[in-house]
Amino acid sequence: MTSRGEPDPAEAHCLADFERIAASVLPPEVWDYLAGGSGAETTLDANRRALDRVCVVPRVLRDVAGCSTATTLLGRPVRMPVAVAPVAYQRLAHPEGEAATARAAAAAGVPFLVSTLSSVPVEQLTALGGSVWFQLYWQRDPARARDLVRRAEDAGCEALVLTVDVPWMGRRLRDVRNRFALPEGVRAVHLAEGADAHERSAGRSAVAVHTGRAFSPSVTWSTLAELRRGTRLPLVLKGVLDPEDAVRAAAEGVDAVVVSNHGGRQLDGAPPGVEVLAEVVRGVPDGCEVLLDSGVRSGTDVLRALALGARGVLVGRPAVWGLAAAGAAGAARVLDLLAAELHDALGLSGCASVSEARDLRTLRLP
Template structure:
C-alpha cells in the first residue's frame, strides 16, 4: 500500500461490520493484490459455497436463561483465549500494509487470541513471538524434509506455542485471478522463512501459473503423507494441529497419529474448487472424532454469528483469515484491532441472544439447516 492509498485509509472506528473492512481495503489496495487476497481457485464455486452454506445454518435459541454475565472466553489448545477464535495463517501480509504481520500479531495479543504465523510470512517467526501473546506456527511441508523440521525447531526455540501443519496443499490451486493478473511479489515482500532475496515468486510468470504458484510448486512437497505427520509428531513437543481436513476418515486418522486438533477447512476456497464447504463437513468430523481432539473450523467466517454457528455444530473455535487482512489493509494495526473488536461484540451479542451465558453453552444449541 503506497502513501496515496494510506491517505485514503478509513478510521477504524468507522468500520461497523467486517464487510465495511473489506470495502475499505478494496478502496486502497491495488487490484491485483486485492484479487490475490479475495480470490479462490477455478470458477470459485467453493469460495462462494462457503458463505452460502454458513447462511443456511440456523440456530435454535434458548430463552429464560440468565445471560447478564455473558462471557466469551474459552481455551484453545489448552491455553486461555478471550474468544473461541484465532487468526489464521495468511502469507505475505506486507503485501497489503507496510506494518504487515507484526501489526496483526499485536492486534491479536490485545484481543487475547492466538496469532498464526505462516511459513510464507513476510516477517520471521522470532520477530513475532518477541511481541508476546500466543503465537502458533503454520508449516507447509517442504521437499527438503530436514528443512521442514528445522523450521519447527526454529519456531519452538522462538517460543511458539503450537505447530499447525497444512495438509491440503501438495501444490497451490489454480487461482485464475492471479493467472490473469500475472501476479508476482513486489521486491520488498519475501517469504522470510524460505529465502533471503528475490525468488521465482518475484518474477513475472509465464504459462498457466502465477509466479507464486510456480515458486511454491518448487518448494512444497507433494509427497506429504501420514508418515510425515507421524514424523512431525515425534519431532515436536508442541501441540500439533492439522489444517485442511474435510473427510471424517482423515480426522480419525489424525487422532490415531496423536494430533491435538484438526482444522476443518477447504483453504478458503483456494485449493480444490468443488470441495465441500467447511461448515457442511464439520458435524461429521466432530461426531467421528468424539472429543478425542479439538476441532476448529475456517473458510467463510465473516461475523460473530458465524462463530456461534460453528460452536453449535461442535467446533471448539474458528480461524479468521481474510477479514483480518482487510482490516490490516484498511487501517494497519488499528484496523485489525477493529475487526477483532467487532467479532468480539458480535459474538457476545449472538451468545446472549441465543440464551448462552458462555461459549461452552453454545455447543449445546440445536441447529437447523434450511436448503434452497
C-alpha cells in the same frame, strides 16, 4: 474518514465494511490475490452460502447477564474462541505486515497463526508477547522442514499447525491472468530466497511457481507420524474435510484438526467446511479439538460453528482487510467487532458461555 482522508476503523461497524475499505485501498492485483479462489471459485462462493443456511435455534428464559466469550484453545485461555488464520505475505497489505496483525491478536487475547510464507520472521512475532502458533508447509527437503519446526520451537511458538491440503497451490485464475508476482521488498522470509517469486511471465502465478519448488507433494501419514515424534508442541492438522481423515489424525496423536477447504483456494468443488463439521466432531474423540476455517465473517458465524460442535474458528481474510485499511488499529477493530458480535449472538441465543452454545440446536435452510 480521518482528517487526512484515510479510512477510520471506528467508522466500520461490521467485517464487511472492512472488506469494502480494503478493496478500495489495495492495488487491484493484490486485492485479487487476497480475495480470490481457485478455478471457477465455486467453493469460495459456497463457503458463505453454506454458513448462511445454518440457523441456530435460540433458548429463552435463561440468565445471560454474565455472558462471556472466554474459553480455551489447546488448553490455554483465550478471550474468545477465535484464532487469526495464517495468511501469507501480509506486507502486501501494509508495510508492517504480520507484526501489526500479531499485535492486534495479542491485544484481543487470541492466538496468531504465522505462516511459513510470512513476510515477517517468526522471532519478531513471538517477541510481541502474544500467543503465536506456527503454520508449516512441509518442504521438499525434509531437513528444511525440520529446521522450521526447531525454529518455531526456539522462537516460543505455542503450537505447530501442519497444513495438509496443499501439495501444490490450486490454480488461482485471478493470479494467472494478472501474472501475479511479489513486489520487491516482500518475500517469504522463512524460505530460501527465490527470485522466481518476483518474476512475471504470461500464463502463470510467480508465487505458485516459487512455492511449487519448495512445498512437498509427498506429505503422507508417515510424515505426520515423524512430525508428531519430532516436536514437543501441540500439533494441529489443518485442511481436513473427510471425517475418516480426522479420525485417523486423532489416532496419530494430533491435538486438534482444522476443518477447512483453504478458503476456497485449493480444490474447487470441495465442500464447505461447515457442511462436514458436525460429522467430524462426532467422529473424533473428546481429546481432539475441532476448529472451523473458511468463510467465517461474523460473530454469528462463530456461534454457528460452536453450535455444530466446533471448539472455535480461524479467521483469515477479515484480519487482513483490517490490516489493509488501517494497520494494527484496523486489524484490532476487526477482532473487537468480532468479539462484540459473538457476545451479542451468545446472549441472544440464551447462552451465558461458549460451552452452552455447543448444546444449541441447528437447522438447515433449503
